[in-house]
Amino acid sequence: MARKTTVPTMKDVAEEAGVAIGTVSKVFNGQNVGTEYKKKVLAAAKKLDYKINTYAQGLKSGKTKSIAFLVPNTINQYFGMLTTEVNKALKKHGYKMFLCCTDYDDSQEQEFITMASLNKVDGIIGLTYNPKLVIEEGIPFISIDRIISPSIPCVASDNYAGGVLAAQTLYNAGCRKVCFLRTGSTLSNEPDKRKSGFENECIAKGLDYDMKIIDDSTSHNVFFEYLKSHISNGKIDFDGIFCVTDTLALEVIDMLKQTGIKTPEDVQIIGFDGLKPYEKDEYFCSTIVQSVDQIAEMAVTLLLQDSDTMKPPLVCLPVKFAYGGTTKKSFF
Amino acid sequence: MARKTTVPTMKDVAEEAGVAIGTVSKVFNGQNVGTEYKKKVLAAAKKLDYKINTYAQGLKSGKTKSIAFLVPNTINQYFGMLTTEVNKALKKHGYKMFLCCTDYDDSQEQEFITMASLNKVDGIIGLTYNPKLVIEEGIPFISIDRIISPSIPCVASDNYAGGVLAAQTLYNAGCRKVCFLRTGSTLSNEPDKRKSGFENECIAKGLDYDMKIIDDSTSHNVFFEYLKSHISNGKIDFDGIFCVTDTLALEVIDMLKQTGIKTPEDVQIIGFDGLKPYEKDEYFCSTIVQSVDQIAEMAVTLLLQDSDTMKPPLVCLPVKFAYGGTTKKSFF
DNA sequence: TTGTATGCGTTATCAT
DNA sequence: ATGATAACGCATACAA
Numbered sequence: 077m078a079r080k081t082t083v084p085t086m087k088d089v090a091e092e093a094g095v096a097i098g099t100v101s102k103v104f105n106g107q108n109v110g111t112e113y114k115k116k117v118l119a120a121a122k123k124l125d126y127k128i129n130t131y132a133q134g135l136k137s138g139k140t141k142s143i144a145f146l147v148p149n150t151i152n153q154y155f156g157m158l159t160t161e162v163n164k165a166l167k168k169h170g171y172k173m174f175l176c177c178t179d180y181d182d183s184q185e186q187e188f189i190t191m192a193s194l195n196k197v198d199g200i201i202g203l204t205y206n207p208k209l210v211i212e213e214g215i216p217f218i219s220i221d222r223i224i225s226p227s228i229p230c231v232a233s234d235n236y237a238g239g240v241l242a243a244q245t246l247y248n249a250g251c252r253k254v255c256f257l258r259t260g261s262t263l264s265n266e267p268d269k270r271k272s273g274f275e276n277e278c279i280a281k282g283l284d285y286d287m288k289i290i291d292d293s294t295s296h297n298v299f300f301e302y303l304k305s306h307i308s309n310g311k312i313d314f315d316g317i318f319c320v321t322d323t324l325a326l327e328v329i330d331m332l333k334q335t336g337i338k339t340p341e342d343v344q345i346i347g348f349d350g351l352k353p354y355e356k357d358e359y360f361c362s363t364i365v366q367s368v369d370q371i372a373e374m375a376v377t378l379l380l381q382d383s384d385t386m387k388p389p390l391v392c393l394p395v396k397f398a399y400g401g402t403t404k405k406s407f408f
Numbered sequence: 409m410a411r412k413t414t415v416p417t418m419k420d421v422a423e424e425a426g427v428a429i430g431t432v433s434k435v436f437n438g439q440n441v442g443t444e445y446k447k448k449v450l451a452a453a454k455k456l457d458y459k460i461n462t463y464a465q466g467l468k469s470g471k472t473k474s475i476a477f478l479v480p481n482t483i484n485q486y487f488g489m490l491t492t493e494v495n496k497a498l499k500k501h502g503y504k505m506f507l508c509c510t511d512y513d514d515s516q517e518q519e520f521i522t523m524a525s526l527n528k529v530d531g532i533i534g535l536t537y538n539p540k541l542v543i544e545e546g547i548p549f550i551s552i553d554r555i556i557s558p559s560i561p562c563v564a565s566d567n568y569a570g571g572v573l574a575a576q577t578l579y580n581a582g583c584r585k586v587c588f589l590r591t592g593s594t595l596s597n598e599p600d601k602r603k604s605g606f607e608n609e610c611i612a613k614g615l616d617y618d619m620k621i622i623d624d625s626t627s628h629n630v631f632f633e634y635l636k637s638h639i640s641n642g643k644i645d646f647d648g649i650f651c652v653t654d655t656l657a658l659e660v661i662d663m664l665k666q667t668g669i670k671t672p673e674d675v676q677i678i679g680f681d682g683l684k685p686y687e688k689d690e691y692f693c694s695t696i697v698q699s700v701d702q703i704a705e706m707a708v709t710l711l712l713q714d715s716d717t718m719k720p721p722l723v724c725l726p727v728k729f730a731y732g733g734t735t736k737k738s739f740f
Numbered sequence: 741t742t743g744t745a746t747g748c749g750t751t752a753t754c755a756t
Numbered sequence: 757a758t759g760a761t762a763a764c765g766c767a768t769a770c771a772a
Contacts, residue, residue: 085764085765085766086765086766086767087765087766095742095743096742096743096744097743097744097765097766098742098743098744098745098767098768099741099742099743100766101766101767101768102741102742102767104766105767108741109741109742110741110742113741113742127522127525127526128526128765128766129467129526129528129764129765129766130526130527130528131463131466131467131472131527131528131764131765131766132467132748132764132765132766132767133765133766133767134463134766135461135463135464135467135748135749135750135764135765135766136747136748136765136766136767136768137748137766137767138748140463142506145507149488149492150482150487150488150489150491150492150495151485151488151489151492151687152488152687153483153485153488155482155488156481156482156483156484156485156487156488156491157482157483159482159488159491159507159509160481160482160483160509163482163507163508163509164509164511167509172506172523172527173506173507174474174504174505174506174507175477175491175495175505175506175507176495177491177492177495177496177499179496190459191504193459194459194460194461194462195462195463195504196461196462196463323685323686323687326685326686327685327686353655353658353659353692354655354658354659355483355484355655360685417748417749417750418749418750419749427758427759428758428759428760429749429750429759429760430751430752430758430759430760430761431757431758431759433749433750433751433752434751434757434758436750437751440757441757441758442757442758445757445758460749460750461748461749461750463748463749463750464748464749464750464751464764465749465750465751466750467748467749467750467751467764467765467766468749468750468751468752468763468764469750469751469764470764
């Protein structure tokens with residue numbers, strides 16, 4: 077007898093179990109099937125080591141149980157955390173994830189969206205930068221950290237509250253002249269609100285403040301020059317600095333160290349994101365921590381909920397302050 | 409006329425172009441088709457905005473142009489770099505990537521492999537820890553950093569050479585009593601060779617050395633105690649330390665700082681991996697840098713090459729030393 | 741409840 | 757070179 081070399085199909089299982097192919101299908105789709113039949117089918121399936129063919133299933137049903145996740149890269153730790161958390165959340169719901177690293181590139185973002193539609197994904201979650209991204213009709217899209225259009229739900233931290241919290245924390249730690257440093261895409265996006273929240277709270281508290289904002293294409297050396305221009309006789313004008321990300325905060329701390337300014341003795345610094353050098357334990361710096369797991373879970377939930385359910389244009393998730401050695405400890 | 413609501417298929421394109429469906433297929437597969445026909449087909453396809461259905465294609469051809477990538481997470485920066493580089497390499501070859509974050513969990517690793525076979529991926533690339541991982545027949549697998557079995561190709565840095573290089577570098581930087589610190593899975597894997605290379609070079613150079621090796625389940629506090637036991641009167645026994653990863657090096661630097669030991673003044677430290685705090689620029693610490701892009705490219709190339717081509721059981725890629733502030737600069 | 745038959749969109753084998 | 761047609765493996769409407 078010729079050895080069967082192909083993978084077993086439902087037909088094989090049906091024959092083995094002595095039932096009809098439709099019955100097998102029903103068993104695997106959790107539909108009503110007589111107990112005896114079900115038992116026979118399951119036994120036959122196990123015997124043949126039958127696995128359903130998701131491609132045939134996808135072709136037939138139009139549902140693929142997969143989504144595409146767009147992110148610039150997974151090297152930046154915030155992106156890395158987001159990617160892992162989205163992956164976990166999807167797995168919990170039985171979905172697979174196509175990872176799409178866009179490298180901040182407009183055309184790659186667009187290409188991946190095309191790829192996603194070719195592959196009949198059930199949805200897309202994206203942290204994108206292309207201001208004129210074209211999103212195909214009929215394919216659900218959830219944006220993270222960017223408001224793309226009113227019809228596309230955006231999930232983000234409560235960045236405004238984070239800015240307020242940063243200002244409050246510096247104020248409570250004794251700061252009286254602070255500054256805000258930001259680098260980022262020129263595209264208006266959620267993280268912009270960190271500035272607004274910070275600024276408004278400074279005004280509310282009567283806290284003296286300055287700002288230096290550059291876009292992504294500008295050398296960070298501009299920050300270095302800016303800081304140096306505020307340093308004289310080994311002393312810095314500010315007693316508190318709020319950086320738009322932890323990554324920037326680290327850079328700034330480095331710059332200050334080069335000029336002999338110490339953190340937090342001479343100037344206290346707060347970052348944003350909540351990155352950590354090791355997998356557990358302490359933060360890189362004192363920071364406004366984003367609940368990345370909540371962002372991921374919310375994005376997935378919104379994406380997968382019935383399309384006729386109303387989807388909010390913006391969902392803001394809570395942030396909290398965490399001490400990380402770059403603010404004065406005595407205040408906490 | 410009723411608006412067509414469904415996605416256009418080859419049949420629609422064939423009708424629109426006035427040709428047979430087989431001809432359309434040939435056009436999209438680059439087979440020989442008369443110039444005139446080809447032109448008509450392409451025009452019709454563009455007019456209808458036709459996109460090939462990869463699920464039907466996968467069902468028919470058995471090839472899905474997708475692979476699964478298994479990694480514990482994308483938070484650890486080395487994993488994050490690897491993920492991004494593999495993603496890029498796959499894209500270059502026209503392949504899609506299912507990301508599978510396993511969280512170091514044996515059963516999740518196995519689950520994802522099952523998922524991958526269900527989804528008829530054309531192959532799997534994995535950085536796994538499960539010592540008794542069952543890999544299905546007929547699905548190509550490339551392992552990164554772990555030797556799973558002689559029949560499964562493994563791609564890794566030349567870890568042994570990296571260990572040698574670390575010892576040489578410390579020696580050349582003036583160290584005469586060094587130590588090696590390692591944490592890791594008990595599973596024997598490629599990074600173990602960092603120790604062997606280091607040890608052998610120490611012996612060759614007549615360099616006095618000690619080692620402290622713990623497994624993943626042990627608290628890193630053990631390192632702290634170990635280091636403290638080698639410190640007396642504010643001085644440390646060693647003048648050089650080689651840590652098995654940059655992450656561990658950072659932790660160790662922190663520990664030493666707490667005891668008043670300065671890096672690199674009192675003790676020079678070399679890590680392994682080549683992690684960076686910002687997307688460009690400097691390293692976290694002096695380190696043996698892995699060519700993550702080369703590892704990724706090699707893994708993808710091996711995976712996609714003809715299955716009848718001989719695949720080597722182990723491919724080692726070059727490493728290099730990079731200065732990162734935790735060794736004495738004068739020596740470079 | 742269970743079986744039968746059709747079609748999802750594509751590829752490949754035939755004739756033409 | 758081109759057109760017609762039969763699978764690929766599954767889901768489902770319909771018949772039994």
